[in-house]
Amino acid sequence: MPYIPHTQDDVRAMLDRIGVPSIDGLFDEIPVALRVESLPGVPDALTEMEVSRLAAQRAAADGSPLNFIGAGAYEHHIPAPVWALVTRGEIYSAYTPYQAEASQGTLQIMYEYQSMIAGLAAMDVSNASLYDGASALAEACLMAVRAHRRSKSARILVPDTVNPVWRRVASAITEGQGLRLETLACDPATGRIDPAALAALSGEDITALVVPQPNFFGQLEDADALTRWARANGALVIAAVNPVSLAVMKPPGEWGDGGADIACGDAQPFGVPLSSGGPYVGFMACRMEHVRQLPGRIAGRTVDAEGKPGFTLTLQAREQHIRRAKATSNICTNQGLLMSAATIHLALLGPAGLERVARACIARTSELVAALTQLPGVRAAFPGPRFHEAVLKLDRPVAPVLEALAADGIIGGFDLARDYPAMGDALLVCATETRTRADIETYARALGAVQGRAAVA
């Protein structure tokens, strides 16, 4: 879609046509008292040369550390074609064009993306992306309340093994809309939700249960048992999943008896760089029976008036431009660019390639845990199967250890002290396929040196 700016003549012609003397005249109805003439705290414009220099300085401040943090965003290898293609003019826009069907290529990318997400999650239908994993979880909670018409409680059980940032965002978005997100504490010995602990809630009116897989600690929940409990108690199941893991693990659509109702998560691991915290891209898929409650755009495949195949936006009657305040959400395709990157990344990898990535992540994380737990004062917090993250318990506070590692150019992991104070000195580490054996040895040597020093209280 080409970018065609208006010339001065275009602007003049349009203003003349509607009889308004100037652009400012379009805003006459806003009282002068409400207008902000200057923005305090916002610096003056810089020249291109100054901006380039500032940006280069800031980028250099990041350095190129060896990264062992996951905690919701993951460093994966992105094949060069992904961004070479995504930044082409035909694709380089975040938005679905207003005359969507005039851009068949854009709609086809959306359709392919939806097909891949639905296939990975073993769900019937996917939307064309959300903002990120955290807001996808919030939208899934809102959707569950709309979809579960017999439940009146709007109670959603959210295990504390769900990413704490996602939980905070989901609460912020949903609580003003009357939802009650209740935290479910995990078993401190296993770092997982004990399905038996849910028995105390059996028989209550619960709208939905969130099942994270793998959970924030990298541990695998008993998704089958949790799904069965939810079904037996009339609650919907919201799967919050890492999409890479789906290449090797049972997908949400096959959990328990009948599968999850909604699957959501962050598609950042597919082609989206870490980039100082975003933008990322959320995904959401569901069973066909809930499709009218699914927020966001959906591309469909159809035939035109002459019988030729093509793509179209479908089920638009749920959306804000038609249903106004009663729309399922105000989500559109503003992550369209990142959705395109995810689509191209997945297309390049294919099912076999994605499975290799997932298996490499598991293997590297096992090697990392094995190497680090040989050091004095370091042990794995939880037994049991995991994906590509693990919690380590240290014999001293984590923050100073991470500072010492950072001085060696190593980002050693995510300190759990703030979000999980009861866990003590706990460090969440991650190794994807991008960490080599040499990287792991480098980390182990550096941590060994830190641990070898006298523990500070």
Next chain:
Amino acid sequence: MSQIPADLRYTRSHEWMRTMPDGTVEIGITDHAQQSLGDLVFVEVPEAGRKLTAGDACAVVESVKAASDVYSPLTGEVVAGNPGLATKPELINKDPYGEGWIMRLKPSGGAAAESFDAAAYEAVVAAGG
């Protein structure tokens, strides 16, 4: 020209009401409403047991070009939603005053929406309401 049966009551938001022998009230949308919406592709009907106050949005009718709420003209409890609409939303297009009924309500007294007889409703439609 749309059909407006003489034996029903009507609202400004294009619902019709038929009082049944057992005192319950059958509610649907008018011929004029279904013509304005076009071919219906989905209808969400209320569940039995739901308590409604007059003016509450109680159902959604979705066509290829729009989705609209249906408002309860009366206060009361839903006795039944039309189960046939789940698979055949077009019943509303084909037979809006018969097989295309949306719900049956047991009125509990209390607030009711302004309603009209056939002649007055015809005037509402003619005025573009």
